[in-house]
Amino acid sequence: MRSVTLAALVLALVGLLLAGCGQGPSQVGAAAIVDSATVTLDDVHARVQTALRNPQAASQVKQAGQLDALTRNIVTDGVQHLLLAEAARREHLVVTDRQVAQVIGALGGPAAASANTIYDASTVSGEVRDQLLAIALAEKYFDHLVVQADVAAVSTQAQADNLARAVAADPRRAVAILTGSSAVIGVKPDLRVRADDDPGTATTPLFGVPAGDVVVFETDTGQGGDAAQGGWFVGYVTSRVTDAPAPAPGDTSAQLAREVDQQTLAAVGQRLLQPLAMSLGVRVNPRYGEWDPVQLRVVASGTVSGEVIPVHAARG
Numbered sequence: 001m002r003s004v005t006l007a008a009l010v011l012a013l014v015g016l017l018l019a020g021c022g023q024g025p026s027q028v029g030a031a032a033i034v035d036s037a038t039v040t041l042d043d044v045h046a047r048v049q050t051a052l053r054n055p056q057a058a059s060q061v062k063q064a065g066q067l068d069a070l071t072r073n074i075v076t077d078g079v080q081h082l083l084l085a086e087a088a089r090r091e092h093l094v095v096t097d098r099q100v101a102q103v104i105g106a107l108g109g110p111a112a113a114s115a116n117t118i119y120d121a122s123t124v125s126g127e128v129r130d131q132l133l134a135i136a137l138a139e140k141y142f143d144h145l146v147v148q149a150d151v152a153a154v155s156t157q158a159q160a161d162n163l164a165r166a167v168a169a170d171p172r173r174a175v176a177i178l179t180g181s182s183a184v185i186g187v188k189p190d191l192r193v194r195a196d197d198d199p200g201t202a203t204t205p206l207f208g209v210p211a212g213d214v215v216v217f218e219t220d221t222g223q224g225g226d227a228a229q230g231g232w233f234v235g236y237v238t239s240r241v242t243d244a245p246a247p248a249p250g251d252t253s254a255q256l257a258r259e260v261d262q263q264t265l266a267a268v269g270q271r272l273l274q275p276l277a278m279s280l281g282v283r284v285n286p287r288y289g290e291w292d293p294v295q296l297r298v299v300a301s302g303t304v305s306g307e308v309i310p311v312h313a314a315r316g
């Protein structure tokens with residue numbers, strides 16, 4: 001495993017500080033459900049109380065009125081923990097207590113590692129373990145993950161939604177639909193990206209969507225390499241390969257794979273949870289909002305941005 005740097009883990013942990021359910025007995029006492037596993041209301045309440053004992057977190061919540069945002073972050077954390085645990089089981093990934101202790105030691109111990117985060121000294125080890133599992137998941141596939149898609153950029157979410165539905169209704173004509181739309185401000189037919197050649201794009205929803213599906217998502221201009229020409233994207237994923245041959249030791253992709261930072265690897269690992277979340281299903285107690293299948297987090301009700309549209313038709 002690549003060594004985990006102090007800066008990477010600090011960024012990952014501090015990033016979880018404030019950033020600006022159905023029917024049936026399984027819902028009782030649940031904040032969220034992933035397949036048959038549960039994030040309990042009691043766990044969420046305890047985590048909120050832990051976070052609010054942190055003076056900085058409490059101050060931010062009081063000043064900005066962000067208790068709901070804090071709680072959504074905590075429910076998101078719980079869902080991602082369950083997804084990582086299931087991914088680790090399926091992929092035979094193991095993070096040892098020694099690895100966790102080494103990272104916490106490098107951060108100055110449990111109290112220092114949890115300072116200015118939503119964790120305390122007793123819970124920070126679980127977050128470090130999850131970060132290491134996300135990195136391990138990314139490392140397993142990073143050199144072998146290749147996605148091909150027809151991608152178009154537009155200015156607004158409404159344009160992206162309309163374009164995505166047109167492609168999903170007639171996927172054989174995806175390229176013609178994308179290139180012929182007056183709303184499109186940039187298009188890349190048959191865009192082929194290796195994760196190890198473009199780690200930034202590997203953190204986007206394009207890399208978490210099964211082949212044959214259409215995805216709508218928002219990203220910062222420039223994040224998606226050559227494809228990034230606007231704020232909203234429509235991608236028809238035509239191929240997603242997780243076992244492509246690794247690059248030869250001397251080529252550019254191999255060099256990038258050795259140099260990618262731990263924070264990016266963790267983000268790639270979290271993106272790789274997207275197909276698992278889609279297959280298992282994530283249900284959120286309405287008091288906390290709803291699950292955003294593209295952002296992979298709990299958001300306020302009615303604020304889901306983007307969507308994944310399954311398409312069960314062969315591309316001509």
